[in-house]
Amino acid sequence: METGEIRPEGDTVQATTRTPGPTGLPLIGSMLDLTRDPLAAYLAAHREHGDVVRFTAGPPGLRVEFYMVFSPEGAQQVLATRAADFRKDNTMYEEVRLSLGNGLLTAQDADYQRQRRLVQPLFTKRRVDGYADAIAQESAALVERWTAVPGGVVDAAEEMSGFALRAVARILFGTDVEEAIGAVRRSFPVLGAYVRDRGFAPVRIPRQWPTPGNREAQAAERELYAVCDAIIARRAGQDSDDLLGLLAAARGEDGERLDPSELRDQVLIFLLAGHETTATSLAFALHLLGKHPAEQKRAREEALAVLGDRPPQADDLAALPYTTAVLKEAMRLFPAAAVIGRRAVADSEIGGVRIPAGADVLVSPYVTHRHPGHWEEPERFDPERFTPEREAGRHRYAWFPFGGGPRACIGQHFSMLESVLALAAVLREFEVETVDTEVPLGQAITLEARGPVRIRLTRR
Template sequence: MTATRVPGPPGLPLIGSLLDLRRDALGTYLAAHRDHGDVVRVQAGPPGLRAELWMVFSPEGAQQVLATEAANFRKDNVFYGEIRESFGNGLLTAQDADYLRQRRLVQPLFTRRRVDQYAGAIGTETAALAARWAAEPGRTVDLGEEMNRFALRTVARILFGQDVEEAVETVHHAFPVLNGFVRDRGFSPLRLPRAWPLPGHRKALAAERALYEVCDGIIARRAAEGRSGDGNGDGGADDLLGLLAAARGEDGERLDATELREQVLIFLLAGHETTATSLTFALHLLGKHPEQQALAHREAAGLLADGRRPTAADYAELPYLTRVLKETMRLFPAAPSIGRRAVAATTVGGVEIPAGADVLVAPYVTHRHPAHWEDPERFDPDRFTPEREAARHRYAWFPFGGGPRACIGQHFSMLESVLSLAVLLRDFEVTAVDHDVPLGQGITLELHGPVRVSLTPR
């Protein structure tokens, strides 16, 4: 089969599927798979500016793009370019020698042993959140707002230690502006120069400048004070920024101040929005499913019966909560789609993908693939028992991506999510107020409405 014969939605005569992608990207992906199969070509944009997007929905295809032929599928597409422009060329966006150098320096800071040392910061922020909720019994909260701020405070505390307060408010206000700017430019067939003084450009530039200034200020003060991480886990100077500043390669190479800022911004982006999404929907789903919530509460309360804060060692003792989280990430993956650009022509699922093609794999769709998931819209944490996981294709579930560019922070995300859920479900009964939540596609999964729950102290 040749590329020109690949099935796909016809779209509108002049702009193809552009409006569908802008209005409801996730629904467009699902409809394309339902109507046209595992490899679909979507055209978007007017003549002369029209883009072609090759969507790959099968686990086998996702594995090929992300893992077995990863070298042929690069982060050269429009979205990654826009992220680089706004957030810098950190580990998420870097390629080739830049990526390998960054990975060598950063990887030791994300080993399981090192990440487990962040459990104290997770416990501090979770305890503060639980205390705030308990002070207003019977209140209704918007989980989207609450979990976003909680996850941001947690990753900022791990990054900046005692400087956490200085960074949080700036990041909280600047990130949504830049995320929307990147999203809009990513879906636009015409991207005007960023230097043009348009209102949206000026607003995004101001947000970018504020982020850079707060990060650069903390980094410069650390350098002036001679504070850097010693990596011994004893507290004080071993927050993640200090460890990054102290990291050395085999030949003594290190990250300069600009590279430090770029890594910090990428960690703030990837380390709080993704976890916030998972926590929001885990509590939302449990608020709609009281039987599963009761099982999760029983596990958490049994382990943390004395009211203590959880430790990293407790993670392995919370298997049902881990299954809840994995099922949540199946239904609501924080990265609903992952883009690449093909270097050379190749064949995926029997379909020829041409050189230079923009290729998209979509966890949001693959996680609902009827050949791999029975009754895929149903919430069922027991899909993730060890036996059922072992019997499933490796890429039927890939919320953290896969292959050599898999998310470096996946253990941190799982640890933070499971430990914080254990405390919140031990202390509160959660009842969903909003049952249907409108979603969108940005850099990460976007909420287009509130996710309210009522809280009852246990």
């Protein structure tokens, strides 16, 4: 998961030449468009102004300014080839850090390098494949619950969020999963909204002020931290094969380890990023398949041929190429990280446009995944885009739902394993029909459905 944000114009260095971009309304610029529907505003700006666009929004004195980069080449420059010039120093990352700790998502420099060294061995393919049994058990519980739903109609967004959270919490906490689930489900929505609102606000009220919003967020933080700290303390000195136990046992070459507060930071980030990406992908994959019966039939036939009547397992991932392509196409159209934010720390040039040091720079998988120069009929659902041959012929950053470069998501394989196995398990048991054919979208910390994503399930 990645985040984007904008900040007051006075904090940025102005470009010497005017970058193409929407002018918006007098005095407030693009503020209304960005408030009402930021994703539509980004798409329109790309269509009308090209691959590098400058936005300004808000009244004088509270105006914000940022640059959007929409081409795969530009995204590669920001995230990979010139990554050192574009850092995670923006306001949104600061707010995530203050609420959910300084884990892998938000850490910088030596802190990040140290954490990555300790955590990376726990996310090898072999390690992650070991979590397949937990994924299969949670998938079976989901199928059983859906079988009993009156009328067979469920909100895929809500259901997949619960499923993905239970799966990642089970993998993290093992037998302590129930203790953690309740606190997470109560606290995360509060903290997510709090971080989002503060990350996009041109003026931020100090967190210490006793406002209702601050008090509610502080209470959520206390509950979440207390549960995680209690589980970590109880596990001290114990051997366990869940992810928390492996994190606690991790040692660097010189014996370095994560202390209890660092363990909590990693756990909180894994809970956040580890369920939102998977939940979004699964919810919209079901939404899309419910509108495209031929593609759904093909994915079901593949699931039946590979799984039969047994639970899914890690080796099945390679045998489910079409189901994988369905998930990738869902992530193309509905990437959980709709926008990825950075702050330029050196003068740069992207697509012939000068980006000054100090400027906020956002790349957008949501827009780049619809770039007409790289995707034919970009709004059409077509899993065949992700055959090996077509993937090989496409720019590496035409599709980047997990980010890229040195800060690419460490949990990519875990997310794909969980998503593909769970989708196959569901399609084996149910036929899916989309109820809400159009779903309004919004941009918070991650892509969000601003309305139900209902599907009708028919048990086969």
